[in-house]
Amino acid sequence: MLETAILDGEADPPDAGAAAREGGAEPEEPPSPEVPPLLPDPHFPDAPEPLARFLSRHFPGATQREWNDWRWQIANRIADAETAARLWRLSDDERAALARPRATLPLAVTPYYARLVDPCDPAQPLRRTVLPATAEDLRAPGEADDPLAEDACSPVPGLVHRYPNRVLFLATGFCSTYCRYCTRSRQVGAACAATTRGGAAAGPEGLRRRWQACLDYIARTPQVADVLLSGGDPLTLPDAALDWLLTRLRAIRHVEIVRIGTKVPAVLPMRVTKHLARMLKKHHPLWMSLHFAHPRELTADTRQACAILADAGIPLGSQTVLLAGVNDTPQALGGLFQGLLSLRVRPYYLYQCDPISGSAHFRTPVARGVEILRALRGRLSGYAMPTFVIDAPGGGGKIPLAPEYTLGYSGDDLVLHNYAGGLYRYPDRAGAALAARPRTGGAA
Numbered sequence: 001m002l003e004t005a006i007l008d009g010e011a012d013p014p015d016a017g018a019a020a021r022e023g024g025a026e027p028e029e030p031p032s033p034e035v036p037p038l039l040p041d042p043h044f045p046d047a048p049e050p051l052a053r054f055l056s057r058h059f060p061g062a063t064q065r066e067w068n069d070w071r072w073q074i075a076n077r078i079a080d081a082e083t084a085a086r087l088w089r090l091s092d093d094e095r096a097a098l099a100r101p102r103a104t105l106p107l108a109v110t111p112y113y114a115r116l117v118d119p120c121d122p123a124q125p126l127r128r129t130v131l132p133a134t135a136e137d138l139r140a141p142g143e144a145d146d147p148l149a150e151d152a153c154s155p156v157p158g159l160v161h162r163y164p165n166r167v168l169f170l171a172t173g174f175c176s177t178y179c180r181y182c183t184r185s186r187q188v189g190a191a192c193a194a195t196t197r198g199g200a201a202a203g204p205e206g207l208r209r210r211w212q213a214c215l216d217y218i219a220r221t222p223q224v225a226d227v228l229l230s231g232g233d234p235l236t237l238p239d240a241a242l243d244w245l246l247t248r249l250r251a252i253r254h255v256e257i258v259r260i261g262t263k264v265p266a267v268l269p270m271r272v273t274k275h276l277a278r279m280l281k282k283h284h285p286l287w288m289s290l291h292f293a294h295p296r297e298l299t300a301d302t303r304q305a306c307a308i309l310a311d312a313g314i315p316l317g318s319q320t321v322l323l324a325g326v327n328d329t330p331q332a333l334g335g336l337f338q339g340l341l342s343l344r345v346r347p348y349y350l351y352q353c354d355p356i357s358g359s360a361h362f363r364t365p366v367a368r369g370v371e372i373l374r375a376l377r378g379r380l381s382g383y384a385m386p387t388f389v390i391d392a393p394g395g396g397g398k399i400p401l402a403p404e405y406t407l408g409y410s411g412d413d414l415v416l417h418n419y420a421g422g423l424y425r426y427p428d429r430a431g432a433a434l435a436a437r438p439r440t441g442g443a444a
């Protein structure tokens with residue numbers, strides 16, 4: 001929101017624009033920022049332990065061919081306390097959290113992602129996103145199981161219709177790896193896995209019936225032009241099931257765009273096969289939102305998965321949740337956003353963590369996200385800068401938050417400061433006149 005304060009009388013800022021308008025002198029160089037670059041090199045670190053050794057220690061007898069099969073990965077997920085204790089030196093808190101009889105969100109980590117998790121350090125960012133903590137049992141003020149009130153906007157089970165022209169289609173409740181901060185933890189995991197397990201050959205009949213009810217709703221609602229397939233993770237569905245669903249969505253004439261939200265390239269990159277890409281390519285225009293949390297997720301396998309999707313002509317955007325102790329620094333997010341660009345993934349949204357029940361240990365002050373974006377501005381390409389949003393509790397939709405760069409008007413000039421703190425003027429006579437006009441229509 002533009003400040004409308006009149007700054008006349010304050011010390012004049014440098015007028016770089018005026019010099020340029022007069023035609024002779026070059027505009028003043030902005031002051032050079034006294035900050036080192038955030039990112040010496042985008043890098044794609046290998047996992048800490050060579051694959052052959054990791055396999056022989058934790059999955060004896062498994063071959064590299066099996067490792068590269070996404071179904072093997074799903075069948076061999078780390079999903080119980082005993083297996084977790086064999087892979088990782090568990091902290092007391094992790095052990096206690098895993099011993100809870102009925103956690104809302106189960107433990108599930110693909111072997112692929114488990115190899116990226118530090119076996120000894122419970123504070124490692126990736127480890128915090130997938131291993132449970134007892135803090136999940138604490139309910140802080142303002143938290144709710146369904147903070148975005150999605151259930152109240154659900155005309156048929158599995159579909160959320162909040163914005164007039166688009167719907168969220170919850171295609172499955174299954175994910176290969178469960179994120180401890182998941183906004184839909186009430187819906188994904190144990191409660192849904194039994195009926196929507198993606199690894200099954202073609203999906204159970206119950207799931208098909210639910211999909212058909214969603215398709216029927218979309219078909220009879222002509223204002224729906226954009227369908228976001230999410231869940232759960234739609235890319236855990238078999239190719240044939242996903243093809244079936246996309247074909248029927250594409251047959252609805254008023255559906256113009258289909259988007260898929262997925263974390264598969266980060267947690268199960270071997271799922272992105274050329275066969276999958278060929279199938280997806282039939283259903284253009286198709287977009288994808290990829291979920292990433294940390295630059296350590298940008299491995300060579302992930303790079304290859306993104307390349308296959310991008311080569312299939314699918315525009316790739318990323319979504320990241322701002323998480324305390326995981327990625328709440330300019331270095332972590334700057335590394336992630338810059339790395340994503342080099343994978344042909346455009347950083348799209350940075351989310352303030354939703355107030356789901358038991359998530360206080362993940363939430364930062366809202367100002368932290370704004371500060372990080374301010375720190376990154378000017379140091380990263382504009383393409384690498386996502387929009388920071390709060391998804392408004394109660395169902396108000398996404399509300400963008402951005403650092404303020406305008407200071408108000410001085411005479412006919414708008415006064416701004418740049419990423420390095422330098423002050424600049426922009427000639428904006430019409431804007432100054434509008435700002436000086438008395439407001440009408442408000443309360444007396």
Ligand code: SF4
Nearest residue numbers: 175178179182232263
């Ligand atoms: S991948 Fe998405 S839906 Fe699945 S647990 Fe993570 S945040 Fe939730």
